[in-house]
Amino acid sequence: MQKKEQVRLLKGLISYLDSGENVDAGGIMQNPSDTYTCEKRFSKEWNKFFRDYPQIVGMTGDLAEPGTFFTREDFGIPILATRDEQGNFRAFANVCAHRGVIVENEKKGQKTKFSCPFHGWTYDNSGKLIGYPKPDHFGEIDKTCYGLKELPSKEQYGLLWVHPNPKGEIDLNVLFGSQLMEEFEAWGFQDLVLTHEEDYITEMNWKLAIDTFGETYHFPTLHKNSLLNSFHGNVQMFDSFKRNARLTLCKREIDSMKTEPVDNWHICRGAFPVYFLFPNTILNVSDTGIILVREYPLDLSPHRSVSRVSFYFWPRVIEYLKEANIVLDEMHKNETMQAQGVENPYLGFGAIIRDEDYVVAAASHKGLRSGTIDHITFGKNEPALHHYHNAFREALDMEPLPLIKL
Numbered sequence: 494m495q496k497k498e499q500v501r502l503l504k505g506l507i508s509y510l511d512s513g514e515n516v517d518a519g520g521i522m523q524n525p526s527d528t529y530t531c532e533k534r535f536s537k538e539w540n541k542f543f544r545d546y547p548q549i550v551g552m553t554g555d556l557a558e559p560g561t562f563f564t565r566e567d568f569g570i571p572i573l574a575t576r577d578e579q580g581n582f583r584a585f586a587n588v589c590a591h592r593g594v595i596v597e598n599e600k601k602g603q604k605t606k607f608s609c610p611f612h613g614w615t616y617d618n619s620g621k622l623i624g625y626p627k628p629d630h631f632g633e634i635d636k637t638c639y640g641l642k643e644l645p646s647k648e649q650y651g652l653l654w655v656h657p658n659p660k661g662e663i664d665l666n667v668l669f670g671s672q673l674m675e676e677f678e679a680w681g682f683q684d685l686v687l688t689h690e691e692d693y694i695t696e697m698n699w700k701l702a703i704d705t706f707g708e709t710y711h712f713p714t715l716h717k718n719s720l721l722n723s724f725h726g727n728v729q730m731f732d733s734f735k736r737n738a739r740l741t742l743c744k745r746e747i748d749s750m751k752t753e754p755v756d757n758w759h760i761c762r763g764a765f766p767v768y769f770l771f772p773n774t775i776l777n778v779s780d781t782g783i784i785l786v787r788e789y790p791l792d793l794s795p796h797r798s799v800s801r802v803s804f805y806f807w808p809r810v811i812e813y814l815k816e817a818n819i820v821l822d823e824m825h826k827n828e829t830m831q832a833q834g835v836e837n838p839y840l841g842f843g844a845i846i847r848d849e850d851y852v853v854a855a856a857s858h859k860g861l862r863s864g865t866i867d868h869i870t871f872g873k874n875e876p877a878l879h880h881y882h883n884a885f886r887e888a889l890d891m892e893p894l895p896l897i898k899l
Contacts, residue, residue: 495679499760505730506743506764507751516731518876520896523868526861528882529698535795537889542772543568547645547663549774549787550574551653554687554805555601556582562618563601567789567801570657573597573607573641575618582648584655585620585641596641616641650674651682668771673734685782685805692799693847697858699773699788699798700885705850706767706775706786707877709742715853719845724765731876736771736884740877769881772888777842782806784842796858800851802843 509515527534550565556576564587565572571587573596589596589609596616597607606623608615614625620641625631645656647663654663665674695702705711712726720726723745730741747763760766761780768776775786782805791797806814861869871878883893 494676494760494766498676500755500758502730502741502760502766503747503750503758503763506725506728506741506747509728509730510725510743510747515727515874516729516876518871518873518879518896520873520898522871522879522882522894522896524871524878524882524894525868526864526866528885529701529858530795530862532795534889535698535790538772538885539569539790539793541888543657543789544570545658545661546772547647547654547656547661547668549652549770549785550584550655551803552685552687552785552805553582553648553651553653553683554685555653555803557686558603560603560605560618561601562597562604562607564597564599567787567799568657570644571595572644572655574646574653574655575620577617577619578605582646582653583619584644584646586644586659588642589614590622590639590641591625614639650677650680651685652677668735669737670735673737680778682783682805684808686808686811687803688782688806688811689804691802691843691847693802693851694791694797694799695851695855696797697851697855698795699790700882701854701858702786702788702798702800702851703769703773703775703881704878705846705854706769706777707740707881708872708875710872710874715849716845719849720842727874730764731880733880736888738769738877738880740767740769741765742767769877771881771884779842781810786846796862800846802846804843 548568550572551563551574555563556574559576559578559580562573562575565574573585573587575583575585577583587596588594589611591609591614592611594609594611596609598610605618606615607618612626615623617623620643622636622639628634642659644659645661645663647654647665649665656663669677709724709729710727712721712724716726725743725745725747728743732739742765744763744765750758750763761778766778768778770776773788775788777784777786785803785805787801789799789801791799860866871882879894879896886893
């Protein structure tokens with residue numbers, strides 16, 4: 494994030510703290526309960542947002558060097574993502590051209606060849622069919638016509654996009670706009686190192702998980718013994734970028750920054766930027782690195798979902814861990830970082846969203862599914878929720894939810 498924007502956000506948060514005011518959407522908004530429970534609407538969302546919209550499948554750090562790969566099966570199409578020998582990010586349907594079998598079953602790893610477990614048809618990491626058993630018995634074929642089906646893909650700002658539709662396009666000017674693109678360019682996310690990944694399966698609509706990131710009004714109640722120790726609840730800055738948005742949370746460390754020279758300020762000391770990247774990604778930025786959250790429906794149902802939560806560290810943090818003899822693979826159960834004053838997101842933010850936010854969000858889904866209330870209400874202090882749900886509606890050709898001014 495550019496320095497000028499960091500200062501604007503931090504000054505805005507300080508102003509809210511000093512005045513007792515808060516971000517104001519201009520009114521409240523009522524969101525129909527069937528937003529989360531309607532099967533017909535869910536079918537439209539699945540086809541529009543997951544089968545025919547660019548998806549963030551990871552970050553540059555997921556494919557750290559040529560020959561690395563990972564697989565995904567989150568939005569209806571099996572994906573094989575590779576970094577080829579020239580260092581290019583590529584994405585393919587992970588489906589053998591012979592009989593349609595899933596070619597690679599490992600979640601991630603390093604290899605330059607992928608062999609189908611059925612008949613042994615083999616592909617390189619650029620998707621080319623490079624061999625098949627007994628061509629004299631099977632019959633000669635033009636191997637150039639039997640490669641893995643390539644999907645549109647893009648790597649920029651340290652993020653990896655794949656379009657599930659082979660005819661789809663990934664245009665970041667359309668998706669992000671120039672302001673957000675410049676901001677992401679300034680972050681340097683391409684340097685981040687993947688350290689850990691977890692899946693949290695929940696009995697709730699996928700959008701309810703996203704909603705939990707959309708305000709800090711709940712911090713004094715739900716997080717009174719956790720996040721409230723580090724954050725000022727119900728104080729935030731909000732900005733939108735096309736269908737995307739940024740909610741900037743207010744950390745308590747901002748109190749000590751007030752008397753410091755502005756030149757010494759950094760956004761991650763006094764604030765916690767949370768990016769909503771349409772349609773299903775939350776990117777949380779901290780001093781340590783980022784927590785990337787992607788929310789997917791499960792079982793083609795509006796009532797179940799999974800959060801894939803990926804933890805990435807800045808290189809300087811990786812160096813610290815090496816010097817402290819902390820093994821990355823064991824960090825999710827390691828309290829040494831906390832003891833030495835460095836935030837361990839596995840023992841903090843990750844566990845909190847799993848054990849606190851998602852628990853009440855699942856309870857919310859249960860209540861909404863009961864049919865006892867017609868709508869839920871977003872306060873004027875919850876503009877991210879206003880914006881995000883109207884972005885969903887706009888993408889589905891629905892009328893926007895109106896502001897109700899009291």
